[in-house]
Each structure stands twice: as structure tokens, then as C-alpha cells.
Amino acid sequence: MHKAFVTQVDTAGTKFPPVQRKKIFCGVCEGSCGLEATVQGTELISLLPDPDHPNTKGFACSKGLAFGAVRDDHNRLLHPLKRCPDGSFEEISWEQALDEIGERLNGIIARRGKESIGLYQGNSVAWNFGAFLNLFGMAGALKTKHLYSAASIDINGYWMISQLLYGSNFLNPIPDVSRTDFMLCLGANPAVSHGSMANIGRFRDTMMGVTQRGGRVVVVDPRRSETASLFEHVPIRPNGDVWLLAALLKVIFDEGLEDREALLRQTTGHEILREMLAPLELRHAALASGISVKKIQQLARDFAGARSACAYGRCGISIGPFASLGKYFLDVLNIVTGNLDRPGGWCFGRPFVDLETLMHRMKSTGYNRWRTRVDDFAEVAGTSPVVSIPREIRTPGKGQLRAMLVVGANPASSSPAAGELREAFKDLELLISLDVYQTETSRLAHYILPPTVWLEREGFPIFTQSHSGVPHAQWVGPTLPPRGDTRDDAWIMDEIARRIGIVPADFPGAQVLGKLGLRLSPSLMMDIGLRTGPEGDWFGLRPRGLSRKKLIGNNGAIKLADTVPTGILHKRIFTKSRKVELDHVLIRGEMKRLLAYDFTVDSRFPLSLISLRELRSQNTWMHNVPKLIVGDRVQRLRIHPQDAERYGIEDGDPIEITSHFGQINVPEARISDEMMPGSVALPHGWGHQGNWERAVAVGGSGYNELTTNRVDSTDLPSGNATVNGIAVRIRSLRVSRAVA
Ligand code: SF4
Known part of the structure; x- marks a missing residue:
């Protein structure tokens, strides 16, 4: 018997279903932490960290360990729902739901064309390869x-810059933290987020390892975050990161600190950098970033002079008005200092299913191959930006958006100008939501279709496998059977696709094969990709190679190497020159836009608002889990003591926040010198509506009632929303509440 299976017998001789211990990985966030699930029959006994996982080595956070509560939540939707005319929902069968959806979609297609159908991919799809493939396949x-992808709320700049520099949206280098001598961490809080766009196991501990072996970690953030408080902290004005990065590069070129040999060997078009940075004045960058010229110069010298160094950034650089340029400069800083593709630097991962190559071959990656209908944004990886959805719904003409399938997403809370989006959704002829709960978004849908959760379906870490600091392979079968009448998202999409006469696949010949009754399941497609890829078994020709069957049978992750590979740039990159291509007209234009940008403070809205990730939250979900919401859990606005005094705010006051675009009330102020004066921070993902009772009861307000979807407020090249550095004013509601 497999040692993971133990049959239990009680004293009366009653046999219980065998207890199984399954090594799996968590599907909540980019940590993809290894877990050990103990299961008896259909019951989840426990979820514990997997000490044998090669990357996370026994670490898992409270969200992953508590996920059983989402699976077993009494608010979880277990049957398809149809909205009644009075706004309530009635349970219907899958057959009725799918047939009615098919009929309504066919009617819309007949009247308005296939191009009037929309699809929305939520963050959770990144851990659901079947849904991911079928969504892209349906759109194709x-x-x-x-x-539309939630990526255009916080990461589109990454996708588009990777396409320009490396020839593929999905080829994103990661910091080699375990070997670096100097880590510059911009606008990221790995001690809480556990990493994003970098799947570094035990991220916080790995960063601590840098200083323990005599290296240096500098954290740049408007807030002395949980990560910043462990290392050297450089406070910065919100959205100032792009200025800092440009200024660091300017110092490096002015002082001849660049690695010319690396630039010649690895890049084309590097001459443009010096020319582009020439008009930048350091004192201007110092004003915009709030960091002195002296500090910028020293940081540049230290970074360039380190034996190895990596600059890593996340929301601080990717959700402001210059998200693309900021990401460009981040990569360029690593490149010009000779740190690309070398130990301790900025390195490409080693995915076990080489999705980057597969997608490149299928021409699924790209940038600006077409423009959006209303706002004229460039497409990024075949997607349009979420900021455009209300205008695409409300602007008449060919291609007007009339129906939408939302998968694993809550854009009515998570997208900028959320209130406007909620109203626009009401104008759709058909809104379908695949969701575990009745949320701010799904409650607006005509149909809510309940999917399985990651514990109930097959999976491999499709998104994070190429970002892993310790390359490994893992593919797991369902840990538990589906609850109620739930179905896999991929199955649901395939059934809808069948009813409108398409195959949800975008490879050549897929539709013809479909007409002949042949449909390749996402599992089969990915297994073929694995078996014919660099780690594959080539259908028996390489007996030591991997296959889906082998991995599922392994009950645990297989380590492929101790560290990320280096010296592989020319093999990994997809540009025609096989070098990093640095010169782009668009980037030069963005630099001009930056230099002309007016960053002076509007006296009517004197504070700059940033969003905040909390340890026990995951964007807009997980607030219905009792363990994660107990204790002192209130949405609090962080404010510096100087600002609190100036605006008459006391600790614990209820606060009204007003921006150009909206107003919300927040339950409490927390006065703390963790904030940089002039900036305030508010956790996002609060202020719920719908049937998830605890999430609604915990209160708070939606961050995105304060943000905008205006075109001139987005990062223009990528269409990414600006959700950081929002100009606001605040006032205490203590007095008015007391009077009331
Ligand atoms: S860090 Fe993310 S992946 Fe790891 S256990 Fe927590 S929620 Fe799951």
C-alpha cells in the first residue's frame, strides 16, 4: 500500500475510509506554497505546510491553511442560479442554465456578431490552467x-515591456535572491504578499539571508512596510519610483558605471539610453521621488558596484501613470549593470511546461497587433484593458460589447471606477458569472454558475512555474470531490462553447477538429506540451523525463535544480536579434511624457493615497473565512502623525476620504509614522455586497470608489489603470458622528 494511504479501524471494528496524505500546492496566490492535505473520504481533515516542498520548504500562510473553510463555507454557491425579475435568484439545473445561456448568446451573436461577446479573466484563473486555456481559446x-484580464489592473506594464525587450509577454525575469549581494526592492512587500512575479520560496527568509551573508537589502516604499522594517528603508513619494529608476540610470551613465561588455553582448539599441536620459535633471527626480540627489547618487554607485545585484519591483512601479516606463527602467537597471542572466542577478526561470515557447509558437503573445474600438489602446497579449469596459458597453457601433462571461473575478469591486462599471454591467443583454460566492459582481449577473475550487480539481502551477527561485515540477489530481453541484470552470466554458458552435481553443485547425467531434482537453494539451518540452519524456524516448501521469503519481513536487539557470539568454529570448532590444519609439515617447509631467500637489487634494495588502486578505476575497476575519480586523487608513495633526484626526477616528472621482467612509484612522508625510495608505478589497455574510458584515469601503477609468489617467502604452498615488483629502467624522 502507498504510504500516503492508511485505513482506520475503531475499537468496534468499524472501517472508516482510508486517511490519505496528499502533497499539493496552494492555489490562492503566487506563493504556490507546498501543502500536505489530510483527507478522509470526502472530508478535509487538515491542510499543513509541506516540509518537503523544494521551493517553500515547510512554509504556508494563514490564508492557504484556512482554505478548507472556503470549500466548506455555507455561503458557497453549490447550484446554478438564475436571476429573477425582482433581483432574487432561483436555483436551476445545469442543463437549463447552459441551454438558456446558449440560446441567449446565439441570439446576441445573430444580431450583433461574435465580436459583441466579452470574456473577463480574474486573478484566480492564473491557478487554473483549464480555465486559462479555455478563456483564451474562446476569445480566439x-x-x-x-x-479582459485583471492583469490590466496591476501588471499589464510587465507583459508589454517583456514583449518589447524579450519578445514574449510571458518571459519575465525574477530576482535571484538566494545568491545576490544587493537587492533593491521597490514598492513590494514580500513579507506580506509572499511575492508576486517572483515565486521565491520563504521570500522573507530568503531576503534575510542576503544580509546574513553580508549583503544588502534596500526597500523603497512610501510606507515602512513589514518588509521595509526588516531592512534599510528609503521612503519615496507614491508613483516616484519611475523617477528614482531613471535617476539611478542617469548617474550610472554619467559616471561611466555601466557594464559595457554586457550591453554589447546582450543588447541592441543601448545607445539610446544615454540620449534618452540626458535631459533628466537629478534635482527634478529628487523632487518627484522625495529622495535627495545625494541618496540617489550613492544608491546608484552601490548598486552598480555590487558583486551581484537585482532590482525587483511590484505594485509601486506597476499601478501608477508610468507603469510601462517604470518596468522598462527596472529591467534596464539590471541589464546595464551586467546583472541580467547571471547568478545573483535578474534571471529567467525554468518552467517544466514551457508555456512561453508554446504560446510564442502559437502566436498567442504580442503587443499592439490591434487597437481597441473605443479608446484606441494597444492590445497586450491579446487582451483589452478593463478601464475601457464601461465605454465598450455604452458606445454604439459594430463590436459593441453586449454580453460578458466573467470567470473567477470581482471587477465590480476590484476595477477602477468600480461604481461606473457596476452601472454599465446593468446595460448588458447578458452577464454570466462563474463564482464561488454571490459577490458585488456576480449579484449583477443573469446567471451565476458555481465552479469547483482548486482543492477539487486537477492542477499545476501554470503561472508561477517559470517564476520559481527553486525550479520544480508538480502536477496534482483533485484532492477532494466537488461539493454540491459544482463543476470545473473549464467544463462550464466548454459546455457554453458547444452551445454556440465553437471549440474553446485557438490553435490552428481546432475549429475543424471540433466539427469532426474532436476536442483536446486542457489536460491533454498541457501534457503534450510537457512531454515534448525540455523536461518531457518524449513519450518514452526519454525515460527519465516527465509526464502528467508521472507527476500526479509522485505525490509531491520534484526539484529540477537548486537555483535558476543562468547564461541562457540567447536560448530563452524570442526577439529576432536574440538579444534584449532596448530602443523603442514608444519608450522614447514615454520618457518625453515623464519629463513634461506635472507632479505638483493639488491643494484641494493634498494627500496621496496608496493601496495596501494585508496578511489575511487576498485582493477582494478570503474575507468570508472566519479565521481570517476574527480579532481586530477593521479597514484602517494609515496616516502620518504630522498629517493627522494638520487635519485634526485622532487615532481610531472614522474618516471620510474624497478624491476627484468619489468619496468613501472608512471605519478607523491609524496614526503611525510608518507612513511618509503627505501619503496615506488604505487596504483594498473591503466594502463587500452580496451573500457572503461575514465579508459583508465586516464592513469597510471599496478602494475603487476613489479611482478613475479615464484614459488620460492610465498608463497609456499598456492601458493599465492608475490605482496608486490617488490625490485625496480626508476629514474626521468623529465630530459629525458625535453630533448625530
Ligand atoms: S502565501 Fe499564498 S500560496 Fe502560500 S499558503 Fe499563503 S495564500 Fe497560499
């Missing part, structure tokens, strides 16, 4: 430009 089969 429908030839619709209305494929």
Missing part, C-alpha cells in the same frame, strides 16, 4: 477583442 474562436 469568437475572434472577439473583448478579452
